[in-house]
Amino acid sequence: MKARLSNYTSAKHLFAVIVMLLMNSTHVLAQQNPDALPNSENLQLYGEVAGFIPFQQSYRINYQTSLAGLPVQVTCGIGFPITPSLSSVLKIHYVRRTAVFVKDFRIKTLEIEFGVRDYLEKQHDNDLRLFGGAGLLLGKSSATGFIDATSDGSAVRSLEVSKDYYNFGLGVNLGIEYPLTQSSGLYIGINVDVYFADPVSNGGLGNIGGVSVGGGYRINI
């Protein structure tokens, strides 16, 4: 118990340190490049579709991703350029997974990611460009299913119930982008999300993160 508490506390400290580092790096970079501050004509919009593989064995085996019949996670985001290569980004990931071992039970997870995205190579016409990113994650998972509602074992009726579970974690990603025009591009990448809070031992969902591999489209407006 003490070890678990210690791990949990360490995770919280790690999370706090990462927040401060991210905030500090963004602030410093903005100060160093006053001419490169974001403007309203240079926002970046992202849209992604990816396959999702959970880390947790039970989540992987007992559930399948099903969003409108497709096994995909969707992401949309907005980026605010800080320098020509670095942007702060705000992304929203959504994944819906249905249970395979019990009927009509599902978990919908909405993640908000605040982080940075950095192009690791200089831009060249018609050439792939490597990028990486990291961010902090806030996740809300809603488990929904049906119970046999009864107070004393009689007059049983089916009742839909839903519970929310909150978690936080860290995400990193790596990918390559192919420019379509000066202001847009297609990219593929791998995203790794790890969650630290909400342990299974007290009824939580544990680490609901995983690896997602997919592609997306970026456009500057």
Add this chain to the structure above:
Amino acid sequence: MKNIQTYFFVAVILVLLGMSGCAEFGADSSRHPASTMPKFIRNSFQFYGSGTLPDSLAPLYPNPYNRNAGDSNVTIFFTLSDTGTVKIIIQNPLGDSVAIWRDSLLLPGSYIGTWNPITTEGVRLRSGLYFVTMRAAPDVAERNYIDSRVLDIQSND
């Protein structure tokens, strides 16, 4: 400089993969450390009656279980058609075991018992949805019986 950044991102991804147990893909859950294995939680349990009834797990009650409204125990009623091992476990929504209520060799018949919703460590289960799953493995039958009921626990804890 850019190469260093590339290596950094690759390194961070690898570290996170390691932290999250990705290396255990396909691993058997029985390999989990003993400290995390569920312990037996003893509550009331008794033989209710004999007869030839099919294997079944009846609806749990009260459900929703509302601790704040004064509910103290969940009643679990099940029937067993053949002599065999019965295991009733409590799982979180993902299917991870948080407690074992019953794991014993039983004769055919009906059984009833109560369970005070607590975790493996003896801490009260927090508000959430749980599966109460019955697994019956008769000595003579080739197929096991498995059934789950969803339990809604409501609490301010």
